[in-house]
Amino acid sequence: MDPKTTALLKKALEDEQIRLVTDLKSVARPGAKPGEWETTYPQFEAVETSSHSAQDEEADEVEEYEVRLATERSLENRLLEVTHALERIGTDTYGMCLTCHKPIPPARLQANPAAAYDMECSATDIARGSTA
């Protein structure tokens, strides 16, 4: 891949990485290990009204927590993909399929700069039930 294209894709990945970390911080805090995030429990304002009891509020918090958990997981997975892609740029293996080591078509990388597989291997992965 030509260095100019790689530089553009690297910039796109870095921008996405910043966005993902910002989004993650709104629902989670950094975990014990690098790259790990822990979903934070929502702290709702204590509103004492007859229509909104403490029990209702607890149910709302649990519901909100489940939404956060799902959001945190998808953001964390995407952040890992982006981070790994940036690592591959650093080691000059970027743009190669992780399975068959053939170059990933530039159009695919432009659509998803974090793509780690070409179409063929990605299709095989989906068939195996992996989401990567």
Ligand SMILES: [Zn+2]
């Ligand atoms: Zn492949």
